[in-house]
Amino acid sequence: MAASLWPNQATFIAVLCIFSSTRALASHVPLLIWSSDSLPPVAPPAAGHITSSSELSAFLSSALSSGTHTVLLFLQDKLSQDDFTRYGGVFGNKEDSAFKNIEAALQSHSVVFPALEWTGSSAVPALLAEKLGVSPALVAPETFPDLQMDSSVNNLFLINMPYCGQDKPCRETLKENDETVGQVLKTLEDKKVAYTALFTGVQPSRVIAELSLSGTPVGRSLLQTPAPPAVPPPIMYNVSGNPCIMLWAQNLNVSFTETEIWTDLAQQTPTLTGSFCNASNSVLVLTYTGGITLSFFMSQRFYPVSARAWFTLDRVLLQQNAVTVSFSSRLVSAPAEYSYHCQSVSSFRDALLTPINTTTTWKVNLIDFQIQGFSLNNGTNFSYASDCAGFFTPGIWMGLLTSLLMLWIFVYGLHMILQLNTMDRFDDPKGPCISVPQTE
Missing domain, CATH: 2.40.160.110 (Porin)
Known part of the structure; x- marks a missing residue:
């Protein structure tokens, strides 16, 4: 059964607007998931709820549990809920939306997490790599049409996309990213490859400050395991x-x-x-x-x-x-x-x-x-x-030479001990003296 949380474009972006207006934690990014087949059902989150990494892990375990999967991760440099409300098609002309292809893909078999707990740039790629058992492959959009995929094994492709820059308006950059998403999806449809796609950001593009309820610390804080360092995927060139x-x-x-x-x-x-x-x-x-x-x-x-x-x-x-x-x-x-x-x-x-x-x-x-x-x-x-590091490093050479020197000293000492002989006759001071007669 398809997990379509929001059946149309206007409702989808309106929900994002509600989440944007609520006072939430600063470190969160939206995550959009859609599939060519189906996704497990998910209950609509309550207003202001921030999806944790464990909740996302449980959902991905259910969605990617059986069979082989081809997963696409569209990772934009920055992304926040405000980007959909500002450049989407709700408050302005819908035909001028910067997310036409993404909004069309979300019409069926989709799940939207408006606020996902952001713990680092490698959180989502690392989680997908863990679920699929493969490392993410960085693919350039222009080489994707020539890419041959083996549907008998799991595939995880990472497509990086820029965010707003100084040399180009933000709406134009987001439109180009959306066209890239549309071209990649069309390539998969032409090749008749079943896929699951995710669209999110490396980090939030806007930070919403959270007001502290009290100036004094409340209760005790638990020790937390630090997040693993970010591990970028390898750069791959395909022919x-x-x-x-x-x-x-x-x-x-x-x-x-x-x-x-x-x-x-x-x-x-x-x-x-x-x-x-x-x-x-x-x-x-x-x-x-x-x-x-x-x-x-x-x-x-x-x-x-x-x-x-x-x-x-x-x-x-x-x-x-x-x-x-x-x-x-x-x-x-x-x-x-x-x-x-x-x-x-x-x-x-x-x-x-x-x-x-x-x-x-x-x-x-x-x-x-x-x-x-x-x-x-x-x-x-x-x-x-x-x-490039040889087997016999300087430390190994020092250890070998020291060991050989100590072994030589030990063998030499043992050899000297074995050469000692016991005297076969001793003088007895209590007995008669030995006299040697002299002859003239």
């Missing part, structure tokens, strides 16, 4: 629907000044325009806001000595506006069927990246870096990682 290049890093730090003012590109969503791959070469081009582009050039060769193919990260290109600096990285290599992982890939400390122009002040520091440009045969997961 004809097949995964071709994957990259993940905890931090993609770049600096353009001598004072080392760092910019972490991992906190932004890049475009992959200009990337390509084939059997022998792969190029991953990450373009960010502010005219910053980070490119990774990889090649694959067969080496007769080792009787296997190896891939090498030949160079890393950092570009800002019209200025480009190239970093050589011949030491970054791994077997072609493996991925490469290193805790730190930098251009200034234990450098694996060497700038071709030695006078440049630009620096790159990649933390917990993993990349694979070939042989991505297992879908959305990295292959076995070849780590």
